[in-house]
Amino acid sequence: MDAWVNVGIVLTLFYFIWIFSWGKKVLGSAKLAVLFAVIVTYLIFIQFPGFVWVPVAIFLIATFGASLFDKMHIFK
Numbered sequence: 001m002d003a004w005v006n007v008g009i010v011l012t013l014f015y016f017i018w019i020f021s022w023g024k025k026v027l028g029s030a031k032l033a034v035l036f037a038v039i040v041t042y043l044i045f046i047q048f049p050g051f052v053w054v055p056v057a058i059f060l061i062a063t064f065g066a067s068l069f070d071k072m073h074i075f076k
Contacts, residue, residue: 008045011052016041 019040023033044051 008052011056012041012045015044015052015055 016037020033020037023036024030027033027036
């Protein structure tokens with residue numbers, strides 16, 4: 001199996017769980033949260049596949065770039 005297919009599957013599961021947990025808190029219903037997560041995940045991975053990498057980039061910048069930005073005093 002191609003490595004990019006595996007990355008896509010992992011990202012799909014990660015986004016689905018992330019959107020589901022957020023939707024469950026906000027919507028208050030697990031059934032609505034599943035429906036919402038399915039629709040959003042479908043739109044991200046089928047309709048707009050280039051959008052998949054935007055949250056990945058934001059996550060990487062927030063995780064690894066936060067200490068770099070603190071050292072460089074960009075936001076002060």
